[in-house]
Amino acid sequence: xxxxxxxxxxxILTLAAMVxxxxxxxxxxxxxxxxxxxxxxxxxxxxxxxxxxxFDSGKHDLYLSAIMTIALKALxxxxxxxxxxxxxxxxxxxxxxEHPATVLMIGAGLVIFCYYVAQPIxxxxxxxxxxxxxISMAVxxxxxLMLISRGKAVAQVVGFxxxxxxxxxxxxxxxxxxxxxxxxxxxxxxxxGAVIFGVFFFQIRxxxxxxxxxxLNRLSEQDE
Amino acid sequence: xxxxxxxLLIPLFASILLGVFGNHRGAATFNVLAxxxxxxxxxxxxxxxxxxxxxxxxxxxxxxxxxxxxxxALTALVGATTSFFSAPYxxxxxxxxxxxxxxxxxYHASYQGFLFTMQLALTTNNLGVLWVAMEGATxxxxxxxxxxxxxxxxxxxxxxFIICGVGIALALFGTVLLYFAAARVIPDAExxxxxxxxxxxxxSLEPVVMAIAFVFLLVGYGTKVGLVPMHTWLPDAHSExxxxxxxxxxxxxxxxxxxALVRVKILTDGALAAGGTHSPHLAGNLMMGFGIVSxxxxxxxxxxxxxxxxxxxxxxxxxxxxxxxxxGLGGPLATFGGLLHMTVHSLTKSAIxxxxxxxxxxxxTQAIEGIRGLIQTQxxxxxxxxxxxxxxxxxxxxGVFTSEFLLLSATMKTHPWLTLPLLSGLGxxxxxxxxxxxxMVYGERPEGQVAVPANMWPVVxxxxxxxxxxxxxxxxxxxxxxxxxxxxxxxxxx
Numbered sequence: 001x002x003x004x005x006x007x008x009x010x011x012i013l014t015l016a017a018m019v020x021x022x023x024x025x026x027x028x029x030x031x032x033x034x035x036x037x038x039x040x041x042x043x044x045x046x047x048x049x050x051x052x053x054x055f056d057s058g059k060h061d062l063y064l065s066a067i068m069t070i071a072l073k074a075l076x077x078x079x080x081x082x083x084x085x086x087x088x089x090x091x092x093x094x095x096x097x098e099h100p101a102t103v104l105m106i107g108a109g110l111v112i113f114c115y116y117v118a119q120p121i122x123x124x125x126x127x128x129x130x131x132x133x134x135i136s137m138a139v140x141x142x143x144x145l146m147l148i149s150r151g152k153a154v155a156q157v158v159g160f161x162x163x164x165x166x167x168x169x170x171x172x173x174x175x176x177x178x179x180x181x182x183x184x185x186x187x188x189x190x191x192x193g194a195v196i197f198g199v200f201f202f203q204i205r206x207x208x209x210x211x212x213x214x215x216l217n218r219l220s221e222q223d224e
Numbered sequence: 225x226x227x228x229x230x231x232l233l234i235p236l237f238a239s240i241l242l243g244v245f246g247n248h249r250g251a252a253t254f255n256v257l258a259x260x261x262x263x264x265x266x267x268x269x270x271x272x273x274x275x276x277x278x279x280x281x282x283x284x285x286x287x288x289x290x291x292x293x294x295x296x297a298l299t300a301l302v303g304a305t306t307s308f309f310s311a312p313y314x315x316x317x318x319x320x321x322x323x324x325x326x327x328x329x330x331y332h333a334s335y336q337g338f339l340f341t342m343q344l345a346l347t348t349n350n351l352g353v354l355w356v357a358m359e360g361a362t363x364x365x366x367x368x369x370x371x372x373x374x375x376x377x378x379x380x381x382x383x384x385f386i387i388c389g390v391g392i393a394l395a396l397f398g399t400v401l402l403y404f405a406a407a408r409v410i411p412d413a414e415x416x417x418x419x420x421x422x423x424x425x426x427x428s429l430e431p432v433v434m435a436i437a438f439v440f441l442l443v444g445y446g447t448k449v450g451l452v453p454m455h456t457w458l459p460d461a462h463s464e465x466x467x468x469x470x471x472x473x474x475x476x477x478x479x480x481x482x483x484a485l486v487r488v489k490i491l492t493d494g495a496l497a498a499g500g501t502h503s504p505h506l507a508g509n510l511m512m513g514f515g516i517v518s519x520x521x522x523x524x525x526x527x528x529x530x531x532x533x534x535x536x537x538x539x540x541x542x543x544x545x546x547x548x549x550x551x552g553l554g555g556p557l558a559t560f561g562g563l564l565h566m567t568v569h570s571l572t573k574s575a576i577x578x579x580x581x582x583x584x585x586x587x588x589t590q591a592i593e594g595i596r597g598l599i600q601t602q603x604x605x606x607x608x609x610x611x612x613x614x615x616x617x618x619x620x621x622x623g624v625f626t627s628e629f630l631l632l633s634a635t636m637k638t639h640p641w642l643t644l645p646l647l648s649g650l651g652x653x654x655x656x657x658x659x660x661x662x663x664m665v666y667g668e669r670p671e672g673q674v675a676v677p678a679n680m681w682p683v684v685x686x687x688x689x690x691x692x693x694x695x696x697x698x699x700x701x702x703x704x705x706x707x708x709x710x711x712x713x714x715x716x717x718x
Contacts, residue, residue, distance in 0.1 A: 120432045133404070140397055144390060153382075160389055167396050175404045179414050181285075182352030186396070189359045193389065196366060200382060207375040216379035219460045 008056045009128045012173055015049045016135040019169055020111070023142040026162055027107050030096025032154055036081045039158050043073025046165050050172045057176050065183045069168060072187060077161060077194045084201050085154060090211060097149040107142050114138040132173035139166030151214035153204055157197050164190060227272055228279065228286055230265035231296065232343050234258055235303075239336035246329030252311040255332050259304040262339065266300035269293070274700055280349055283415050287349035290707035295483060296346050298567060302475045302574045303339045305682035309578045310335070310468035312679050316585060317466065322372055330367060331466065337364040338472065345480050352417045354484055355392070355399050358448060361477055362388045369465040380460035387457040388447055395444025401437035402488070405429045405495070419487060426494025434495040438507050441488045442514070448481035450541045451548060452518040462537035463590065467581030470533055474540040475574035479566050482544060485511070486551050490712055511552025516645060518545030523649045526656025531590050532580055535660055536573065539616060542653050543569045550631045555638060556717040559709040561630030564697070568623035568690050572616045575686035579608040582678040583664070592660050597669030602676070606665045608683040613661050615690050617654045623693035
């Protein structure tokens with residue numbers, strides 16, 4: 001089956017598998033600096049996919065969005081996180097999930113679920129597209145799982161940004177990129193979002209003396 | 225087109241200017257002037273649409289029709305009146321020592337930036353840009369939620385950022401899927417996300433992909449509408465941020481998110497109806513389900529609130545649930561009611577938050593227990609809060625009554641058994657509001673409680689408008705609602 005596909009589609013599938021692998025690696029990683037590094041690799045993989053799609057489809061504006069992805073997701077945001085982690089002095093802290101094995105099992109279940117959801121699309125599209133849609137959906141949900149299972153602000157941000165990588169991957173691999181005005185707008189939002197996250201690290205630390213967002217539990221609907 | 229550009233550019237430039245010069249003394253006045261100018265531009269735009277019909281053409285980047293034109297004017301109006309309230313209110317906050325000039329600069333720049341994203345979301349024809357604007361609205365307001373830097377406000381802001389960020393990311397995934405479906409039908413990739421083009425071709429979009437896309441968009445934009453169970457950010461953000469922001473969040477942001485949802489529902493309905501799937505009303509049924517759950521749960525939560533702003537933010541969730549239900553129900557009567565409810569809820573709720581802001585200044589607390597004897601202390605604020613709450617609870621002759629009545633009659637026609645949860649939900653919500661309201665406005669005035677400088681005319685203006693809409697809807701507005709109902713459901717009411 002696989003060797004019958006054109007080389008380009010094989011490459012896309014390999015990259016998709018690698019993006020999903022980095023998602024699982026993020027889910028399993030509990031040290032903050034390696035986590036940021038894995039996230040940077042994931043950004044790089046998405047950027048490579050974008051460049052590959054640009055090369056294959058001849059859509060030159062996709063090169064621009066590949067460059068934007070590298071600049072934002074593989075360089076700027078990891079650099080920003082790195083610097084913040086150093087300045088806040090939390091680069092040696094453990095940021096893992098409480099039950100890593102359970103979380104990974106749930107992650108595997110999510111991937112199967114995504115393939116199940118993407119199954120009906122089969123009739124209208126090549127198997128490559130179905131796979132990439134299922135995988136990008138899985139990366140989105142795995143990012144969400146990471147957000148839920150971690151109690152530390154930095155890990156949550158990495159989960160959030162990895163979730164966005166899944167969106168970018170879907171946009172590039174399944175639809176050959178969104179219209180340029182949308183790509184630019186999304187990139188701008190991601191950039192502003194990353195800066196605001198940085199601001200929040202300091203606000204949270206000033207208010208609770210740590211970045212353990214599990215301690216942010218004053219507002220809830222419980223009886224006092 | 226000039227009117228359209230002015231509507232968009234005035235808040236954008238005002239935001240930039242206030243970001244640079246916002247710590248000058250005249251910033252609050254400039255904020256008021258800019259929102260007034262934006263309001264004039266939006267009225268001009270509405271007049272053009274009234275005279276010449278829909279604006280924007282087949283494949284333009286902007287699209288103004290009867291569904292969004294009144295929302296644009298409404299957004300500008302609520303933005304303007306709230307800025308009138310905000311000027312003395314924020315000055316008082318500064319005098320109380322809760323804020324410095326730097327924070328005020330952030331506040332004013334964000335306020336205008338928020339209005340810009342709202343107008344962009346409403347006017348754009350491109351569903352991708354709509355998403356960008358909705359995310360922009362989160363980014364513009366999130367630092368306002370933590371403006372006071374208390375641990376509670378930082379927590380609320382973090383929750384708001386993460387929950388809305390994830391929600392809106394799911395909406396982007398839905399948009400990508402939508403684009404995936406559209407790209408096979410519409411040859412020009414640059415036009416494949418334009419709503420007008422998609423609506424013209426909705427019958428040929430792949431129904432399975434559209435159904436999956438709609439689920440993601442519903443959860444995504446539904447988070448911003450405040451639908452249960454994605455609502456948890458809403459009471460926190462409303463209660464911890466400055467009150468003018470609560471007014472515009474409740475009055476504008478929730479409406480615009482619902483607007484986005486209805487726009488994609490039109491497309492999904494078109495695709496599912498033509499695709500011959502076994503569930504052509506999937507979108508409507510999902511919205512009805514989320515709507516009625518939100519309505520019921522929020523009504524019950526009203527009873528156990530201790531904070532006055534949380535109380536009214538749960539009331540917002542309740543009303544957004546009702547509107548989502550109305551649009552999900554479909555049919556011209558329910559849709560007409562939903563459109564009217566969007567208008568009157570927005571006007572009434574922002575008026576209530578203005579009164580709440582003054583009330584919490586009088587009592588120096590937001591705790592319901594601490595707010596007593598408002599009518600004795602400052603009759604204008606007390607009566608404003610009382611009449612506003614009477615209006616929002618759905619008493620005749622206010623507009624909320626009219627829209628709820630329309631919705632109930634529509635439900636009676638198609639789903640008679642659902643009128644029971646609706647009616648009992650309205651009763652529960654009414655009791656939830658008034659058990660807290662009664663002691664606040666009538667109770668004994670505490671020792672040493674004095675009146676504060678208050679600007680009540682936004683409340684008066686909004687409530688008069690709501691009263692007017694309850695007694696007689698002006699012909700042009702009814703015509704817009706009717707045309708929008710034709711757009712959404714395919715048939716008109718009038």
